Amino acid sequence: MKNSNAFHLHVAAAVANRFGRRPSRLSRRTRFQRAQAHSGQARSLRTRTGKMPISRLLASLLFVFAALASAQAKLKVVATLPDFASLAREIGGDKIDVTVMAKPTEDPHFVDARPSFVVSMRSADVLIDGGAELELGWLPPLLQNARNPKIEIGKPGRVQASQGIRLMNVPTNVTRAAGDVHALGNPHFMSDPIIAKAVAQHIAQALSAVDPANAAFYEANYKRFEATINAKLQEWGAALLPFKGQNVVAYHDSWPYFAHRFGLNIDIFLEPKPGIPPSPSHLAEVIAQMKAQKIKAIIVEPFHDRKIAEKVANATGAKVVDFSQFPGGLPGTDNYVKLIDTLVSRLAAALK
Protein backbone atom coordinates (compact mmCIF):
# COMPACT_ATOMS: atom_id res chain seq x y z
CA MET A 1 0.00 0.00 0.00
CA LYS A 2 2.75 2.32 1.04
CA ASN A 3 4.62 1.54 -2.14
CA SER A 4 1.66 2.02 -4.37
CA ASN A 5 1.26 5.47 -2.85
CA ALA A 6 4.86 6.09 -3.74
CA PHE A 7 4.07 5.13 -7.27
CA HIS A 8 1.18 7.57 -7.36
CA LEU A 9 3.57 10.27 -6.23
CA HIS A 10 5.95 9.31 -9.02
CA VAL A 11 3.25 9.53 -11.61
CA ALA A 12 1.98 12.81 -10.20
CA ALA A 13 5.51 14.09 -10.32
CA ALA A 14 5.95 12.95 -13.89
CA VAL A 15 2.68 14.65 -14.83
CA ALA A 16 3.63 17.80 -13.00
CA ASN A 17 6.96 17.72 -14.77
CA ARG A 18 5.30 17.48 -18.10
CA PHE A 19 3.12 20.47 -17.43
CA GLY A 20 5.98 22.29 -15.82
CA ARG A 21 8.24 21.96 -18.83
CA ARG A 22 5.79 22.84 -21.51
CA PRO A 23 3.75 25.77 -20.27
CA SER A 24 4.57 27.97 -23.23
CA ARG A 25 3.35 25.43 -25.75
CA LEU A 26 0.00 25.14 -24.05
CA SER A 27 -1.38 28.46 -25.15
CA ARG A 28 -4.66 28.08 -23.29
CA ARG A 29 -4.09 26.09 -20.22
CA THR A 30 -7.07 25.17 -18.15
CA ARG A 31 -7.58 26.71 -14.76
CA PHE A 32 -7.00 23.31 -13.24
CA GLN A 33 -3.62 22.86 -14.85
CA ARG A 34 -2.61 26.36 -13.92
CA ALA A 35 -3.58 25.73 -10.33
CA GLN A 36 -1.66 22.48 -10.39
CA ALA A 37 1.47 24.03 -11.81
CA HIS A 38 1.35 26.95 -9.40
CA SER A 39 0.51 25.02 -6.29
CA GLY A 40 3.33 24.65 -3.85
CA GLN A 41 2.85 20.92 -3.74
CA ALA A 42 3.41 20.48 -7.41
CA ARG A 43 6.47 22.70 -7.31
CA SER A 44 8.03 20.82 -4.45
CA LEU A 45 7.33 17.55 -6.22
CA ARG A 46 8.99 18.83 -9.29
CA THR A 47 12.10 19.90 -7.45
CA ARG A 48 12.24 16.66 -5.53
CA THR A 49 11.85 14.32 -8.45
CA GLY A 50 12.67 16.62 -11.29
CA LYS A 51 15.39 14.37 -12.60
CA MET A 52 13.82 11.06 -11.81
CA PRO A 53 15.84 8.41 -13.62
CA ILE A 54 13.91 6.27 -16.03
CA SER A 55 15.05 3.17 -14.22
CA ARG A 56 13.28 4.31 -11.06
CA LEU A 57 10.10 5.01 -12.93
CA LEU A 58 10.31 1.59 -14.54
CA ALA A 59 10.96 -0.02 -11.19
CA SER A 60 7.90 1.58 -9.67
CA LEU A 61 5.84 0.61 -12.71
CA LEU A 62 7.03 -2.96 -12.31
CA PHE A 63 6.09 -2.87 -8.69
CA VAL A 64 2.58 -1.75 -9.51
CA PHE A 65 2.16 -4.49 -12.06
CA ALA A 66 3.34 -6.97 -9.47
CA ALA A 67 0.84 -5.56 -6.99
CA LEU A 68 -1.89 -5.78 -9.60
CA ALA A 69 -0.91 -9.36 -10.36
CA SER A 70 -1.15 -10.28 -6.71
CA ALA A 71 -4.56 -8.59 -6.59
CA GLN A 72 -5.56 -10.69 -9.58
CA ALA A 73 -4.71 -13.79 -7.64
CA LYS A 74 -8.08 -13.23 -6.02
CA LEU A 75 -10.75 -15.33 -7.63
CA LYS A 76 -12.90 -13.29 -10.00
CA VAL A 77 -16.53 -14.03 -9.35
CA VAL A 78 -19.31 -12.54 -11.44
CA ALA A 79 -22.90 -12.71 -10.21
CA THR A 80 -25.88 -11.87 -12.39
CA LEU A 81 -28.00 -10.64 -9.48
CA PRO A 82 -27.20 -8.93 -6.16
CA ASP A 83 -28.59 -11.76 -4.00
CA PHE A 84 -26.11 -14.24 -5.45
CA ALA A 85 -23.36 -11.64 -5.06
CA SER A 86 -24.20 -11.23 -1.38
CA LEU A 87 -23.92 -14.96 -0.76
CA ALA A 88 -20.68 -15.11 -2.73
CA ARG A 89 -19.21 -12.39 -0.49
CA GLU A 90 -20.28 -14.31 2.62
CA ILE A 91 -18.50 -17.42 1.37
CA GLY A 92 -15.53 -15.95 -0.49
CA GLY A 93 -14.67 -13.13 1.90
CA ASP A 94 -11.45 -11.39 0.90
CA LYS A 95 -10.31 -14.28 -1.28
CA ILE A 96 -12.60 -13.26 -4.11
CA ASP A 97 -13.53 -10.16 -6.07
CA VAL A 98 -17.25 -10.04 -6.74
CA THR A 99 -18.74 -8.18 -9.69
CA VAL A 100 -22.50 -7.95 -9.85
CA MET A 101 -24.34 -7.06 -13.03
CA ALA A 102 -27.92 -6.11 -12.14
CA LYS A 103 -28.52 -3.26 -9.74
CA PRO A 104 -30.67 -4.14 -6.72
CA THR A 105 -33.38 -1.72 -7.79
CA GLU A 106 -33.44 -2.97 -11.38
CA ASP A 107 -36.05 -5.39 -12.69
CA PRO A 108 -34.09 -8.65 -12.98
CA HIS A 109 -36.07 -9.56 -16.11
CA PHE A 110 -34.67 -6.55 -17.95
CA VAL A 111 -31.07 -5.47 -17.46
CA ASP A 112 -29.20 -3.10 -19.76
CA ALA A 113 -25.83 -4.55 -20.76
CA ARG A 114 -22.76 -2.36 -20.35
CA PRO A 115 -19.24 -2.97 -21.69
CA SER A 116 -17.93 -3.85 -18.23
CA PHE A 117 -20.34 -6.80 -18.09
CA VAL A 118 -18.65 -8.40 -21.07
CA VAL A 119 -15.19 -7.51 -19.80
CA SER A 120 -15.79 -9.02 -16.38
CA MET A 121 -17.42 -12.11 -17.84
CA ARG A 122 -14.47 -12.67 -20.11
CA SER A 123 -12.01 -12.75 -17.25
CA ALA A 124 -14.32 -14.42 -14.72
CA ASP A 125 -13.22 -17.55 -12.89
CA VAL A 126 -16.72 -18.18 -11.59
CA LEU A 127 -20.13 -17.08 -12.83
CA ILE A 128 -23.18 -17.37 -10.60
CA ASP A 129 -26.55 -17.16 -12.29
CA GLY A 130 -30.04 -18.27 -11.34
CA GLY A 131 -30.26 -20.97 -13.97
CA ALA A 132 -34.04 -20.66 -13.95
CA GLU A 133 -34.67 -18.30 -16.87
CA LEU A 134 -35.00 -15.15 -14.75
CA GLU A 135 -32.09 -13.64 -16.70
CA LEU A 136 -33.28 -15.20 -19.96
CA GLY A 137 -33.69 -11.86 -21.70
CA TRP A 138 -30.14 -10.59 -21.23
CA LEU A 139 -27.69 -13.23 -20.03
CA PRO A 140 -27.52 -15.48 -23.14
CA PRO A 141 -26.26 -12.78 -25.52
CA LEU A 142 -23.71 -11.67 -22.91
CA LEU A 143 -22.45 -15.23 -22.50
CA GLN A 144 -22.25 -15.61 -26.24
CA ASN A 145 -20.12 -12.48 -26.40
CA ALA A 146 -17.92 -13.37 -23.46
CA ARG A 147 -16.87 -16.76 -24.91
CA ASN A 148 -15.24 -17.78 -21.64
CA PRO A 149 -14.85 -21.56 -21.44
CA LYS A 150 -14.34 -21.43 -17.68
CA ILE A 151 -17.93 -20.39 -17.04
CA GLU A 152 -19.71 -22.67 -19.50
CA ILE A 153 -22.54 -24.77 -18.14
CA GLY A 154 -21.15 -27.93 -16.56
CA LYS A 155 -17.75 -26.43 -15.74
CA PRO A 156 -16.80 -26.00 -12.07
CA GLY A 157 -16.69 -22.25 -12.66
CA ARG A 158 -20.41 -22.06 -13.39
CA VAL A 159 -22.86 -21.99 -10.53
CA GLN A 160 -26.47 -22.26 -11.58
CA ALA A 161 -28.10 -21.44 -8.30
CA SER A 162 -31.35 -23.25 -8.99
CA GLN A 163 -29.57 -26.56 -9.53
CA GLY A 164 -30.80 -29.15 -7.08
CA ILE A 165 -33.62 -26.91 -5.90
CA ARG A 166 -37.20 -27.94 -6.46
CA LEU A 167 -38.78 -24.90 -8.05
CA MET A 168 -42.39 -24.03 -7.28
CA ASN A 169 -45.23 -23.50 -9.76
CA VAL A 170 -43.68 -25.39 -12.66
CA PRO A 171 -46.16 -24.92 -15.51
CA THR A 172 -47.69 -28.11 -16.88
CA ASN A 173 -47.62 -26.90 -20.45
CA VAL A 174 -45.00 -24.64 -21.81
CA THR A 175 -46.81 -22.42 -24.31
CA ARG A 176 -46.19 -19.39 -22.10
CA ALA A 177 -49.72 -18.34 -23.04
CA ALA A 178 -50.40 -17.76 -19.34
CA GLY A 179 -48.10 -14.74 -19.27
CA ASP A 180 -44.46 -14.25 -18.52
CA VAL A 181 -44.30 -17.68 -16.94
CA HIS A 182 -40.92 -19.31 -16.61
CA ALA A 183 -40.93 -22.81 -18.05
CA LEU A 184 -38.66 -24.21 -15.32
CA GLY A 185 -40.80 -22.87 -12.47
CA ASN A 186 -40.84 -19.68 -10.45
CA PRO A 187 -37.26 -18.31 -10.49
CA HIS A 188 -37.57 -16.01 -7.44
CA PHE A 189 -36.38 -18.72 -5.03
CA MET A 190 -33.83 -16.74 -3.06
CA SER A 191 -36.41 -15.22 -0.71
CA ASP A 192 -36.52 -18.55 1.16
CA PRO A 193 -33.54 -18.52 3.57
CA ILE A 194 -33.34 -22.32 3.57
CA ILE A 195 -32.93 -22.30 -0.19
CA ALA A 196 -30.37 -19.51 0.22
CA LYS A 197 -28.38 -21.85 2.48
CA ALA A 198 -28.40 -24.49 -0.25
CA VAL A 199 -27.25 -21.94 -2.81
CA ALA A 200 -24.50 -20.77 -0.45
CA GLN A 201 -23.32 -24.35 -0.09
CA HIS A 202 -23.35 -24.73 -3.86
CA ILE A 203 -21.25 -21.57 -4.16
CA ALA A 204 -18.82 -22.81 -1.49
CA GLN A 205 -18.37 -26.08 -3.38
CA ALA A 206 -17.77 -24.28 -6.66
CA LEU A 207 -15.23 -21.89 -5.11
CA SER A 208 -13.43 -24.83 -3.50
CA ALA A 209 -13.34 -26.69 -6.81
CA VAL A 210 -11.88 -23.71 -8.66
CA ASP A 211 -9.55 -22.65 -5.84
CA PRO A 212 -8.74 -25.80 -3.81
CA ALA A 213 -6.02 -23.99 -1.83
CA ASN A 214 -8.68 -22.04 0.05
CA ALA A 215 -11.27 -24.80 0.30
CA ALA A 216 -11.14 -24.88 4.10
CA PHE A 217 -11.70 -21.13 4.25
CA TYR A 218 -14.79 -21.35 2.02
CA GLU A 219 -16.12 -24.29 3.95
CA ALA A 220 -15.70 -22.47 7.27
CA ASN A 221 -17.47 -19.41 5.90
CA TYR A 222 -20.31 -21.56 4.68
CA LYS A 223 -20.63 -23.15 8.12
CA ARG A 224 -20.79 -19.71 9.68
CA PHE A 225 -23.42 -18.53 7.21
CA GLU A 226 -25.44 -21.66 7.82
CA ALA A 227 -25.33 -21.11 11.57
CA THR A 228 -26.40 -17.46 11.15
CA ILE A 229 -29.35 -18.43 8.98
CA ASN A 230 -30.37 -21.22 11.36
CA ALA A 231 -30.37 -18.83 14.29
CA LYS A 232 -32.14 -16.12 12.34
CA LEU A 233 -34.80 -18.52 11.09
CA GLN A 234 -36.06 -18.91 14.65
CA GLU A 235 -36.27 -15.15 15.01
CA TRP A 236 -37.95 -14.57 11.64
CA GLY A 237 -40.38 -17.44 12.15
CA ALA A 238 -41.36 -16.08 15.56
CA ALA A 239 -41.92 -12.57 14.17
CA LEU A 240 -44.27 -13.81 11.45
CA LEU A 241 -45.90 -16.62 13.44
CA PRO A 242 -48.87 -14.48 14.60
CA PHE A 243 -49.83 -13.95 10.96
CA LYS A 244 -49.69 -17.58 9.86
CA GLY A 245 -52.23 -18.34 7.15
CA GLN A 246 -52.89 -14.67 6.37
CA ASN A 247 -53.31 -13.49 2.80
CA VAL A 248 -51.04 -10.87 1.32
CA VAL A 249 -51.25 -9.27 -2.13
CA ALA A 250 -48.17 -8.75 -4.29
CA TYR A 251 -47.63 -6.84 -7.51
CA HIS A 252 -45.72 -9.66 -9.20
CA ASP A 253 -45.48 -13.34 -8.34
CA SER A 254 -41.99 -13.03 -6.79
CA TRP A 255 -42.78 -14.33 -3.32
CA PRO A 256 -44.09 -17.91 -3.35
CA TYR A 257 -40.95 -19.19 -1.60
CA PHE A 258 -41.06 -16.51 1.08
CA ALA A 259 -44.77 -17.19 1.62
CA HIS A 260 -44.19 -20.93 1.80
CA ARG A 261 -41.36 -20.58 4.32
CA PHE A 262 -43.25 -18.30 6.68
CA GLY A 263 -46.73 -19.76 6.35
CA LEU A 264 -48.33 -16.87 4.47
CA ASN A 265 -50.46 -16.91 1.32
CA ILE A 266 -49.27 -14.59 -1.40
CA ASP A 267 -51.48 -15.75 -4.25
CA ILE A 268 -53.25 -12.58 -5.37
CA PHE A 269 -51.37 -10.28 -7.72
CA LEU A 270 -51.96 -6.82 -9.09
CA GLU A 271 -50.74 -8.05 -12.45
CA PRO A 272 -53.41 -10.15 -14.19
CA LYS A 273 -50.62 -12.30 -15.61
CA PRO A 274 -46.91 -12.07 -14.85
CA GLY A 275 -45.40 -9.21 -16.85
CA ILE A 276 -48.77 -7.82 -18.01
CA PRO A 277 -49.81 -4.38 -16.69
CA PRO A 278 -52.99 -4.41 -14.54
CA SER A 279 -56.29 -3.87 -16.33
CA PRO A 280 -59.21 -2.03 -14.66
CA SER A 281 -61.41 -5.11 -14.39
CA HIS A 282 -58.62 -7.13 -12.82
CA LEU A 283 -57.94 -4.41 -10.27
CA ALA A 284 -61.65 -4.28 -9.40
CA GLU A 285 -61.55 -8.02 -8.84
CA VAL A 286 -58.45 -7.72 -6.64
CA ILE A 287 -60.09 -4.96 -4.59
CA ALA A 288 -63.20 -7.08 -4.07
CA GLN A 289 -61.10 -10.07 -2.99
CA MET A 290 -59.04 -7.94 -0.65
CA LYS A 291 -62.14 -6.51 1.01
CA ALA A 292 -63.72 -9.94 1.35
CA GLN A 293 -60.59 -11.47 2.88
CA LYS A 294 -59.60 -8.34 4.85
CA ILE A 295 -56.11 -8.32 3.35
CA LYS A 296 -53.86 -5.80 5.05
CA ALA A 297 -50.73 -5.57 2.91
CA ILE A 298 -49.66 -5.14 -0.72
CA ILE A 299 -46.05 -5.95 -1.55
CA VAL A 300 -44.34 -3.87 -4.25
CA GLU A 301 -40.76 -3.85 -5.49
CA PRO A 302 -38.75 -0.78 -6.50
CA PHE A 303 -39.26 -1.33 -10.24
CA HIS A 304 -43.04 -1.81 -10.01
CA ASP A 305 -45.60 0.92 -10.50
CA ARG A 306 -46.21 1.94 -6.89
CA LYS A 307 -49.12 4.20 -7.87
CA ILE A 308 -51.26 1.22 -8.82
CA ALA A 309 -50.57 -0.38 -5.45
CA GLU A 310 -51.41 2.89 -3.69
CA LYS A 311 -54.68 3.15 -5.58
CA VAL A 312 -55.68 -0.35 -4.51
CA ALA A 313 -54.50 0.35 -0.96
CA ASN A 314 -56.66 3.49 -0.83
CA ALA A 315 -59.68 1.53 -1.98
CA THR A 316 -59.19 -1.22 0.57
CA GLY A 317 -57.46 0.34 3.56
CA ALA A 318 -54.47 -1.95 3.12
CA LYS A 319 -50.86 -0.80 3.47
CA VAL A 320 -48.31 -0.71 0.68
CA VAL A 321 -45.16 -2.51 1.82
CA ASP A 322 -41.94 -1.83 -0.08
CA PHE A 323 -40.14 -5.11 -0.61
CA SER A 324 -37.06 -6.09 -2.53
CA GLN A 325 -35.73 -9.43 -3.68
CA PHE A 326 -32.22 -8.06 -3.59
CA PRO A 327 -29.84 -6.88 -0.88
CA GLY A 328 -29.37 -3.16 -1.43
CA GLY A 329 -32.86 -2.72 -2.85
CA LEU A 330 -34.06 -1.23 0.44
CA PRO A 331 -32.16 1.10 2.77
CA GLY A 332 -29.97 -0.70 5.29
CA THR A 333 -29.97 -4.05 3.52
CA ASP A 334 -26.42 -4.46 2.31
CA ASN A 335 -26.38 -8.21 2.80
CA TYR A 336 -28.76 -11.11 2.52
CA VAL A 337 -29.45 -11.56 6.24
CA LYS A 338 -30.17 -7.86 6.72
CA LEU A 339 -32.50 -7.99 3.73
CA ILE A 340 -34.62 -10.80 5.17
CA ASP A 341 -34.52 -9.02 8.54
CA THR A 342 -36.00 -5.92 6.91
CA LEU A 343 -38.60 -7.83 4.89
CA VAL A 344 -39.80 -9.71 7.94
CA SER A 345 -40.03 -6.66 10.19
CA ARG A 346 -41.75 -4.55 7.51
CA LEU A 347 -44.33 -7.20 6.78
CA ALA A 348 -44.96 -7.90 10.45
CA ALA A 349 -45.48 -4.18 11.05
CA ALA A 350 -47.94 -3.92 8.16
CA LEU A 351 -49.94 -6.97 9.19
CA LYS A 352 -50.28 -5.92 12.84
Added chain:
Amino acid sequence: MWEVMFWPIAACVLLPWLLVYLGLHVVQRGIIFIDIAMAQMASLGICLAVLFHLDLQSWTTFGIALGFTLVGGAIFSVTGKRASQIPQEAVIGISYVVAAAAAVLLLSRAAEGDEQIKQMLVGNILLVTPLEVWKCFALFVAVGVFHFSLRRNFLLVSFDRDGAYAKGLRVRWWDFLFYAVFGLVVTSFVRIAGVLLVFSYLIVPAVCGINLATRISHRLLIGWMIAWLGGIAGLFLSFWWDLPSGAAIVCTFGALLILISFIGLWCRRRLTS
Protein backbone atom coordinates in the same frame (compact mmCIF):
# COMPACT_ATOMS: atom_id res chain seq x y z
CA MET B 1 -10.90 -3.80 -24.95
CA TRP B 2 -10.68 -4.91 -28.58
CA GLU B 3 -12.10 -8.31 -27.78
CA VAL B 4 -15.20 -6.67 -26.40
CA MET B 5 -15.54 -3.72 -28.72
CA PHE B 6 -14.39 -5.16 -32.06
CA TRP B 7 -17.76 -6.24 -33.42
CA PRO B 8 -19.66 -3.21 -32.14
CA ILE B 9 -17.07 -1.03 -33.87
CA ALA B 10 -17.30 -3.18 -36.99
CA ALA B 11 -21.07 -2.71 -36.96
CA CYS B 12 -20.65 1.06 -36.58
CA VAL B 13 -18.22 1.13 -39.51
CA LEU B 14 -19.97 -1.27 -41.90
CA LEU B 15 -23.62 -0.43 -41.46
CA PRO B 16 -24.47 3.26 -41.08
CA TRP B 17 -23.64 4.38 -44.64
CA LEU B 18 -27.00 3.29 -45.96
CA LEU B 19 -28.87 4.81 -43.04
CA VAL B 20 -27.15 8.16 -43.63
CA TYR B 21 -28.19 8.09 -47.28
CA LEU B 22 -31.78 7.15 -46.47
CA GLY B 23 -31.70 9.80 -43.75
CA LEU B 24 -31.05 12.48 -46.37
CA HIS B 25 -34.25 11.39 -48.12
CA VAL B 26 -36.19 11.25 -44.86
CA VAL B 27 -35.10 14.69 -43.69
CA GLN B 28 -35.76 16.19 -47.13
CA ARG B 29 -39.25 14.70 -47.16
CA GLY B 30 -39.83 16.01 -43.65
CA ILE B 31 -40.95 12.65 -42.30
CA ILE B 32 -38.58 12.45 -39.37
CA PHE B 33 -40.42 9.93 -37.23
CA ILE B 34 -41.15 7.46 -39.99
CA ASP B 35 -38.46 5.05 -38.81
CA ILE B 36 -39.95 4.76 -35.35
CA ALA B 37 -43.43 4.31 -36.81
CA MET B 38 -42.09 1.59 -39.14
CA ALA B 39 -40.28 -0.20 -36.31
CA GLN B 40 -43.46 -0.09 -34.26
CA MET B 41 -45.42 -1.56 -37.16
CA ALA B 42 -42.97 -4.43 -37.34
CA SER B 43 -43.25 -5.05 -33.62
CA LEU B 44 -47.04 -5.08 -33.95
CA GLY B 45 -46.59 -7.88 -36.50
CA ILE B 46 -44.43 -9.78 -34.04
CA CYS B 47 -47.03 -9.34 -31.30
CA LEU B 48 -49.56 -10.89 -33.66
CA ALA B 49 -47.23 -13.82 -34.20
CA VAL B 50 -47.04 -14.12 -30.43
CA LEU B 51 -50.82 -14.22 -30.22
CA PHE B 52 -50.82 -17.26 -32.49
CA HIS B 53 -47.97 -18.88 -30.57
CA LEU B 54 -45.62 -18.87 -33.54
CA ASP B 55 -41.93 -19.39 -33.07
CA LEU B 56 -40.43 -15.91 -32.78
CA GLN B 57 -37.31 -16.83 -34.73
CA SER B 58 -39.21 -18.40 -37.64
CA TRP B 59 -39.57 -17.07 -41.17
CA THR B 60 -43.34 -16.89 -40.72
CA THR B 61 -42.87 -14.37 -37.93
CA PHE B 62 -40.42 -12.42 -40.05
CA GLY B 63 -42.93 -12.49 -42.91
CA ILE B 64 -45.69 -11.14 -40.70
CA ALA B 65 -43.46 -8.37 -39.40
CA LEU B 66 -42.43 -7.47 -42.94
CA GLY B 67 -46.07 -7.55 -44.01
CA PHE B 68 -46.93 -5.01 -41.35
CA THR B 69 -44.16 -2.67 -42.44
CA LEU B 70 -45.47 -2.94 -45.99
CA VAL B 71 -48.92 -2.00 -44.73
CA GLY B 72 -47.27 0.98 -43.06
CA GLY B 73 -45.51 1.85 -46.31
CA ALA B 74 -48.81 1.63 -48.18
CA ILE B 75 -50.52 3.92 -45.66
CA PHE B 76 -47.75 6.49 -45.87
CA SER B 77 -47.58 6.47 -49.65
CA VAL B 78 -51.36 6.81 -50.01
CA THR B 79 -51.60 9.64 -47.48
CA GLY B 80 -48.60 11.51 -48.87
CA LYS B 81 -50.75 13.57 -51.20
CA ARG B 82 -49.37 16.42 -53.19
CA ALA B 83 -51.38 19.21 -51.63
CA SER B 84 -52.92 17.82 -48.50
CA GLN B 85 -54.21 19.79 -45.55
CA ILE B 86 -52.87 17.10 -43.24
CA PRO B 87 -49.11 16.96 -42.90
CA GLN B 88 -47.49 13.58 -43.48
CA GLU B 89 -45.91 13.74 -40.03
CA ALA B 90 -49.38 13.70 -38.44
CA VAL B 91 -50.24 10.45 -40.20
CA ILE B 92 -46.89 8.99 -39.12
CA GLY B 93 -47.47 10.01 -35.52
CA ILE B 94 -50.96 8.53 -35.51
CA SER B 95 -49.68 5.27 -37.04
CA TYR B 96 -47.04 5.10 -34.34
CA VAL B 97 -49.37 5.55 -31.37
CA VAL B 98 -52.05 3.27 -32.77
CA ALA B 99 -49.51 0.55 -33.55
CA ALA B 100 -47.96 0.91 -30.09
CA ALA B 101 -51.33 0.80 -28.34
CA ALA B 102 -52.50 -2.14 -30.46
CA ALA B 103 -49.34 -3.98 -29.45
CA VAL B 104 -50.21 -3.42 -25.78
CA LEU B 105 -53.72 -4.76 -26.38
CA LEU B 106 -52.47 -7.82 -28.25
CA LEU B 107 -49.91 -8.57 -25.56
CA SER B 108 -52.49 -8.28 -22.80
CA ARG B 109 -54.44 -11.06 -24.51
CA ALA B 110 -51.55 -13.19 -25.69
CA ALA B 111 -49.00 -12.46 -23.03
CA GLU B 112 -45.84 -14.11 -24.13
CA GLY B 113 -42.80 -13.29 -22.08
CA ASP B 114 -42.28 -9.61 -22.60
CA GLU B 115 -38.52 -9.88 -22.32
CA GLN B 116 -38.27 -12.21 -25.30
CA ILE B 117 -40.19 -9.82 -27.51
CA LYS B 118 -38.05 -6.94 -26.34
CA GLN B 119 -34.92 -8.93 -27.02
CA MET B 120 -36.21 -9.81 -30.46
CA LEU B 121 -37.15 -6.26 -31.40
CA VAL B 122 -34.58 -4.11 -29.75
CA GLY B 123 -31.00 -5.17 -30.01
CA ASN B 124 -27.99 -3.90 -28.15
CA ILE B 125 -25.07 -2.74 -30.29
CA LEU B 126 -22.65 -3.92 -27.60
CA LEU B 127 -23.75 -7.52 -28.04
CA VAL B 128 -23.87 -7.83 -31.83
CA THR B 129 -22.59 -11.12 -33.19
CA PRO B 130 -20.41 -11.38 -36.31
CA LEU B 131 -23.20 -13.25 -38.09
CA GLU B 132 -25.70 -10.46 -37.40
CA VAL B 133 -23.29 -7.84 -38.69
CA TRP B 134 -22.57 -9.74 -41.90
CA LYS B 135 -26.23 -10.56 -42.53
CA CYS B 136 -27.23 -6.94 -42.06
CA PHE B 137 -24.30 -5.78 -44.20
CA ALA B 138 -25.33 -8.11 -47.04
CA LEU B 139 -28.88 -6.78 -46.90
CA PHE B 140 -27.62 -3.20 -46.88
CA VAL B 141 -25.38 -3.82 -49.87
CA ALA B 142 -28.34 -5.28 -51.78
CA VAL B 143 -30.54 -2.32 -50.85
CA GLY B 144 -27.67 0.05 -51.67
CA VAL B 145 -27.30 -1.43 -55.15
CA PHE B 146 -31.07 -1.24 -55.65
CA HIS B 147 -31.15 2.41 -54.60
CA PHE B 148 -28.07 3.26 -56.64
CA SER B 149 -29.46 1.74 -59.83
CA LEU B 150 -32.73 3.63 -59.43
CA ARG B 151 -31.17 6.71 -57.86
CA ARG B 152 -32.47 9.20 -60.41
CA ASN B 153 -36.12 8.50 -59.77
CA PHE B 154 -35.70 8.07 -56.00
CA LEU B 155 -33.83 11.37 -55.71
CA LEU B 156 -36.33 13.13 -57.93
CA VAL B 157 -39.27 11.89 -55.88
CA SER B 158 -37.65 12.95 -52.61
CA PHE B 159 -35.92 16.17 -53.58
CA ASP B 160 -38.05 17.56 -56.39
CA ARG B 161 -41.59 16.27 -56.07
CA ASP B 162 -43.06 18.79 -58.48
CA GLY B 163 -40.42 17.86 -61.03
CA ALA B 164 -41.28 14.20 -60.53
CA TYR B 165 -44.96 14.86 -61.15
CA ALA B 166 -44.08 17.00 -64.17
CA LYS B 167 -41.99 14.16 -65.58
CA GLY B 168 -45.01 11.90 -65.28
CA LEU B 169 -43.50 9.58 -62.65
CA ARG B 170 -45.96 7.49 -60.68
CA VAL B 171 -44.92 9.17 -57.47
CA ARG B 172 -47.14 7.10 -55.15
CA TRP B 173 -45.59 3.88 -56.43
CA TRP B 174 -42.09 5.23 -56.03
CA ASP B 175 -43.03 6.33 -52.55
CA PHE B 176 -44.30 2.86 -51.72
CA LEU B 177 -41.13 1.27 -53.06
CA PHE B 178 -39.05 3.66 -50.99
CA TYR B 179 -41.02 2.97 -47.80
CA ALA B 180 -41.01 -0.79 -48.33
CA VAL B 181 -37.23 -0.95 -48.66
CA PHE B 182 -36.84 1.58 -45.88
CA GLY B 183 -38.96 -0.57 -43.58
CA LEU B 184 -36.76 -3.58 -44.29
CA VAL B 185 -33.59 -1.61 -43.50
CA VAL B 186 -34.97 -0.03 -40.35
CA THR B 187 -36.38 -3.22 -38.83
CA SER B 188 -33.20 -5.18 -39.49
CA PHE B 189 -31.00 -2.45 -37.97
CA VAL B 190 -33.30 -2.03 -34.96
CA ARG B 191 -32.87 -5.72 -34.24
CA ILE B 192 -29.14 -5.36 -33.85
CA ALA B 193 -28.81 -1.82 -32.54
CA GLY B 194 -32.05 -0.61 -30.97
CA VAL B 195 -34.54 2.15 -31.74
CA LEU B 196 -32.51 5.07 -30.38
CA LEU B 197 -29.55 4.31 -32.61
CA VAL B 198 -31.59 3.89 -35.79
CA PHE B 199 -33.18 7.25 -35.28
CA SER B 200 -29.85 8.96 -34.60
CA TYR B 201 -28.07 7.37 -37.54
CA LEU B 202 -30.84 8.41 -39.89
CA ILE B 203 -31.32 11.96 -38.74
CA VAL B 204 -28.19 13.42 -37.09
CA PRO B 205 -25.64 12.87 -39.91
CA ALA B 206 -28.17 14.04 -42.49
CA VAL B 207 -28.89 17.21 -40.52
CA CYS B 208 -25.16 17.88 -40.10
CA GLY B 209 -24.67 17.41 -43.84
CA ILE B 210 -27.51 19.76 -44.68
CA ASN B 211 -26.07 22.27 -42.22
CA LEU B 212 -22.69 22.40 -43.92
CA ALA B 213 -23.26 21.67 -47.61
CA THR B 214 -25.77 22.08 -50.37
CA ARG B 215 -24.89 19.32 -52.85
CA ILE B 216 -26.21 15.88 -52.08
CA SER B 217 -22.84 14.21 -52.60
CA HIS B 218 -21.16 16.62 -50.17
CA ARG B 219 -23.93 16.16 -47.65
CA LEU B 220 -23.54 12.42 -47.95
CA LEU B 221 -19.78 12.59 -47.41
CA ILE B 222 -20.15 14.83 -44.37
CA GLY B 223 -22.91 12.57 -43.06
CA TRP B 224 -20.69 9.52 -43.40
CA MET B 225 -17.86 11.20 -41.53
CA ILE B 226 -20.21 12.22 -38.74
CA ALA B 227 -21.74 8.75 -38.57
CA TRP B 228 -18.35 7.07 -38.30
CA LEU B 229 -16.94 9.60 -35.91
CA GLY B 230 -20.00 9.62 -33.65
CA GLY B 231 -20.36 5.85 -33.65
CA ILE B 232 -16.76 5.04 -32.90
CA ALA B 233 -16.27 7.89 -30.41
CA GLY B 234 -19.50 6.91 -28.68
CA LEU B 235 -18.36 3.31 -28.36
CA PHE B 236 -15.03 4.40 -26.89
CA LEU B 237 -16.76 6.64 -24.37
CA SER B 238 -19.11 3.81 -23.53
CA PHE B 239 -16.13 1.58 -22.84
CA TRP B 240 -14.12 4.07 -20.83
CA TRP B 241 -16.95 5.22 -18.64
CA ASP B 242 -18.84 1.95 -18.73
CA LEU B 243 -22.07 3.36 -20.13
CA PRO B 244 -24.84 1.64 -22.07
CA SER B 245 -23.39 1.74 -25.58
CA GLY B 246 -26.41 2.76 -27.65
CA ALA B 247 -27.22 5.72 -25.41
CA ALA B 248 -23.56 6.79 -25.34
CA ILE B 249 -23.46 6.91 -29.15
CA VAL B 250 -26.70 8.89 -29.31
CA CYS B 251 -25.40 11.48 -26.86
CA THR B 252 -22.12 11.73 -28.76
CA PHE B 253 -24.19 12.46 -31.85
CA GLY B 254 -26.03 15.15 -29.94
CA ALA B 255 -22.74 16.79 -28.95
CA LEU B 256 -21.41 16.52 -32.52
CA LEU B 257 -24.54 18.16 -33.88
CA ILE B 258 -24.16 21.11 -31.52
CA LEU B 259 -20.52 21.46 -32.60
CA ILE B 260 -21.41 21.25 -36.28
CA SER B 261 -24.17 23.83 -35.87
CA PHE B 262 -21.66 26.28 -34.45
CA ILE B 263 -19.24 25.54 -37.28
CA GLY B 264 -22.06 26.02 -39.77
CA LEU B 265 -23.01 29.31 -38.19
CA TRP B 266 -19.42 30.51 -38.24
CA CYS B 267 -18.96 29.50 -41.90
CA ARG B 268 -22.13 31.34 -42.93
CA ARG B 269 -21.04 34.46 -41.02
CA ARG B 270 -17.73 34.42 -42.84
CA LEU B 271 -19.49 33.97 -46.15
CA THR B 272 -21.84 36.90 -45.56
CA SER B 273 -19.18 39.27 -44.20
